[in-house]
Amino acid sequence: MRNRSRKGTGRAAVALVAALAAGAVAAPLAIAAASAEPAPIAADGGPNDLLLPIPEVPRISDSAYAGFQVCGSPQGDPLVTSGSPTLAATLESVAPPGTVETTEPGPRRKVVFEIDTAAGAQVVRKQLTSDTSHDAAYPLPEGKLTDGDYRWRMRVKDGGTVSEWTTWCTFKVQRG
Incomplete structure (x- = not known):
């Protein structure tokens, strides 16, 4: 009887090893199949969130050829010494989730600038x-x-989606 129980134990061990081997092969295949499907991309508000992120790095320059002063810097408010400063901000982060940049002609983002005293x-x-x-x-x-x-601020419109306004960028105009 002892031989039979050892054979039974040996067969059980072989079956267990075979099951583990099959699982080890199947698990990576299942993971690969699951990761082949693109994961849904959602903004902070959920899958139907159409709010664009706020434009970044608001800045101002004395002219198109002068360097920019970044708003909110520790050095203080920007100082403009010309009568036609340039206002700018980075929009790179405002593309809605899943948007693909194309080089074909088409509608671009609308940008609204506001300047107040x-x-x-x-x-x-x-x-x-x-x-x-x-x-x-x-x-x-x-x-x-x-x-x-x-002070000035801006926001972006892209189709039916709109960003929040940037924070106000205060600056001083002082021409010679």
Whole structure:
């Protein structure tokens, strides 16, 4: 009888090893099959969230050829010494989930710029279409701003989706 129980134990061990081997082969195949399907991409608000993220790095420049001063920097508010500063921000992060950049002509994102006095009186509200989907810039026409304190902000519209406004970027115009 002892031989039979050893044979039974041996067969059980072989069956167990075979089952584990089959599982070891099947598990990676199941994982690969599951990962072959793209995972759904959702914004913070869930799968139907159509709100675009806020544009980043608001900045201002004295002109199209001058360097930019970043809003909210520890050095203080930007100082503009020309009559036609350029306002800009990075839009790269505002593409809705699943959006693919194309080089074909088509509608670009609409960008709304608002410029107010420090007291809150609106000076300029301008909607432009960005030339690229990575950033937007608005060179103010000469004479729109006089010496004084101002603030500006922007938001992006892409089809039916709209971003929140950037925080206000305060700056000072002081021409010689």
